[in-house]
């Protein structure tokens with residue numbers, strides 16, 4: 389519990405630092421009074437920022453935890469939550485965990501990972517998203533549209549087969565809809581949704597924080613799962629990574645690396661907006 393509080397305070401400090409920057413001196417005089425509440429970013433810009441954070445998180449988890457962890461004998465499984473399966477979440481299920489946590493938060497941000505040839509039929513794109521995914525497959529550029537049925541601004545970003553593990557696992561999976569994926573293929577897209585067309589600084593920071601909190605939540609669930617292992621060897625949880633042996637970073641160390649890899653880009657965006 390103490391650990392969770394510590395991690396959330398790190399997230400809060402980031403938020404406070406950002407909002408302090410905008411309200412004390414970071415923005416011109418006349419903007420001061422309304423800083424934090426006036427509309428500062430278009431929904432497209434914000435979804436682009438959070439998608440960038442997600443790219444870094446997803447790559448870090450896939451390569452540094454799943455990829456290197458497997459070499460140490462750690463297991464990752466789609467049924468990782470089952471009591472008799474002693475394993476961690478696959479990358480797609482890690483992302484689903486983040487999405488579930490965001491859904492429980494007060495931030496109205498939606499996140500979904502889909503494809504045209506999915507392993508899980510529930511992840512197949514439909515309607516307008518299926519049409520735009522065809523375009524993403526051609527140019528790999530983000531797509532934005534207003535979903536009239538759901539009344540949500542929607543952004544889609546390419547999800548590439550960036551590691552050999554993506555290809556082999558999907559090609560070999562018993563339920564796969566396609567078994568000739570190659571490295572670099574467009575395997576799917578992340579879809580992000582938000583109800584408003586523009587966001588204040590406060591709302592923007594809330595979106596980024598709810599994503600970061602989602603990462604911590606699912607990662608902590610993974611560490612809890614390890615805690616309950618009975619048959620498998622438990623990795624040592626601390627400040628080391630699987631690359632060095634049978635180790636896993638704490639949620640705090642994991643989040644810290646994500647922040648280091650992505651926050652510069654995000655911060656540049658936040659500061660350059662005026």
Ligand code: HEC
Pocket residue numbers: 450464466478479480481501502503505506507508509511547548549550551553554555557558561575576577
């Ligand atoms: C060890 C196996 C494994 C690895 C590695 C893996 N995936 Fe998956 N992936 C799955 C499974 C299983 C699902 C379905 C999860 C579910 O039930 O929603 C999935 C879901 C997906 C989906 C949603 C569509 C679908 O197929 O259901 C995409 C897109 C995707 N993965 C892309 C990737 C990419 C890109 C990588 C590498 C960065 C990757 N996957 C790595 C097993 C894997």
